[in-house]
Amino acid sequence: MLLSQYSRAGGTPQIVVREGTEAYEVKTDLCLYALALDCIETGQPLRERIAALGVRDAVDIEALYAAGRLLPPVTHPDPAHLHITGTGLTHLGSAATRAEMHKAAQEHETDSMRMFRLGLEGGKPANGAAGVQPEWFYKGNGFALASPGAPLEAPEFAEDGGEEPEIAGIYLIAPDGTPVRLGWALANEFSDHVMERRNYLYLAHSKLRPAAIGPELLIGELPQSVEGWSRIRRGNETIFEQPFLSGEANMNHSLANLEHHHFKYKLFRQPGDVHVHMFGTATLSFAAGITPRDGDVFEIEAEPFGLPLRNPLSFAPLARPEPRIEIRAL
Template identity: 30%
Template sequence: MPTLYECVHRGERHFGLDSPGATTLHLHPLGDLDLQATLLAADGDVPALTEALTRGREATPVPASDVRLRPPLLPDSVGDALVGGFMATHHAKVDAAENTMPNWFFKGLGDVLKVPGETLRVPSGAVALTEEAEVVLVYLTDPSGTPRYVGHTFGNDLTDIGRFKRNNGHLSYAKLCDAGISPWLFLDAPPRHVTGHVTIERDGGPVWQGAFTTGTKAILYDVPAMISGLFAYEALLAPGRVHYVYLGADRSSFHSGFSMEGGDRIEMRFGTHDVLLTNTVAAH
């Protein structure tokens, strides 16, 4: 299944359809192409989308190290992107569904999304930080105000879990940290099974390591019902808005008694999908 990504090369915007981990990327000039409109018009038909994207646009091979990748489909105006997600969704964290849908949280606008190599900002007064390896669903809101699924990627929902544990009414504050996100948009259905590994480094060496499992099979709730319940609220449905929906995480380093510090480097590898996120935490 191809992926779609956007990047900047020599000061110009491009897109490509290479797989994660490729050392050479084949870039097409973005020009006046409207990626959002093209995705909506394809309506999930990947061959038709590929044809529409590449018709008349020759690809130029360049080393992956020569480009600056962007969060997938990030609008030029960060206010047109809404980042949020669900908590306590996984079987590993809850024994039975007490409600028809889990709690949703707002994480920020488009500027909280950080691709690999960028810094994750956290408040200087954070109590106890933890990483959260998650599937991220991406929706484009069409001109009629209907959010339409266009693909998924993977992310790190960095959270001040210590603040939440100290006062569970403070979930909204605990989530207001930057979020890591992969630039690769997978153009297929949300994955059922994802496994991976996290390494946290401090002063140049590993200080915590652990595995994770996620994907829709690991989630206690019905994902389509979660999404339907979320998008029942008209306040979210402005045409043109891009939604990044984090689906919740398996156990994290916090559950092993570890707490991150400013300056720690998080390496999050989604092994089943060859996706690597690396970000450094910085308090401000």
């Protein structure tokens, strides 16, 4: 089952369900956030609730996509209570990509490679135990979440704007503080790789950029192996196209271990909050020497997730020297 949302004429979200090729409006005026919260409170699985509600009109989600009316599959009525985070160095091949970016003294193993090896050795513990913790990063809140088709905006001080094709888990925190996974979505974990390459301690800065998820939310289990494609289109030309692999079969951590090390912090178990947590990648156009330009379109697709995720790149006007933010005293 795939779920998505589009904006009605009045601006409120309408849930859409798709199984196979046909998509239909779900018979509800609730957004997916409100419907999921009600399912948690009543103990009814989301799939069962959708089936019980039934459907009405068929919809052309491709046409809605082209018209700019698709929304992220899950939003929060207060964007400050939606958290976008992720883990890095979780995929086979990701350490080699990162180490190449950060090589200053190749006679020594990089911190990135050491972190990756820790995952290989202890990222998939047996018997339900907690394994080694991964690299973790913060991207922002709901104000940084771009809709499918909407621009990914690089700020005026950005040195780069590059895609990272990933899978994200989407979670809603229950009233008792339990994280509840709603489903899985394609994600573009947009970053500034030029800044990151200058010094790996700039990684935190490089991640404070918008991100996009969707268009559709996969309900159920994530396949062990996910095979997709990452592309950059410039006008009518495809300037970058490369496959990417995800899913636990292609990772050095179990998904359960990555989830544990995010939600072990009580800060991230506040009732009613939404979490978009991205699980990393090993495929970057930056590693292939590509420099995206304003107007280029990123496209990420993988068969289990329905429609591809497409977002154009938008650079804010260059400002050099970087203007200082003025702070007003009260």
